[in-house]
Amino acid sequence: MYQWIFLTIAIVSEVIATSALKSSEGFSRLWPSVIVTIGYMSAFYFLSLTLKTIPIGIAYAVWAGSGVALIALIAWIFFGQALDLPAIIGLSLIVAGVVVLNLFSKSVSH
Numbered sequence: 001m002y003q004w005i006f007l008t009i010a011i012v013s014e015v016i017a018t019s020a021l022k023s024s025e026g027f028s029r030l031w032p033s034v035i036v037t038i039g040y041m042s043a044f045y046f047l048s049l050t051l052k053t054i055p056i057g058i059a060y061a062v063w064a065g066s067g068v069a070l071i072a073l074i075a076w077i078f079f080g081q082a083l084d085l086p087a088i089i090g091l092s093l094i095v096a097g098v099v100v101l102n103l104f105s106k107s108v109s110h
Contacts, residue, residue: 003053010046011063013039015070022079058107065098 017039023032050059069091075081083091101107
């Protein structure tokens, strides 16, 4: 159970870091840059903890897929990024892939 909590922390940390990356303006602003650095360090640390029990392919697929979908949502809400129909369909397919992996794959430890 802890591996999924660690993976969730890794995902949230990566999403926070990536969101702050835009605000860091090429690492020219201190506090957003600090958030980026700490966020990515935390993300990779907690991702590494999940790899003790979750296969790397599954952990990375969930981490990356969830991160992409969450970043797109944050970009839409906070940065005014437009999402057209193909973008929404593509993001939906990513989320569906993560769900299928978790619900039906025998590679995932339940």
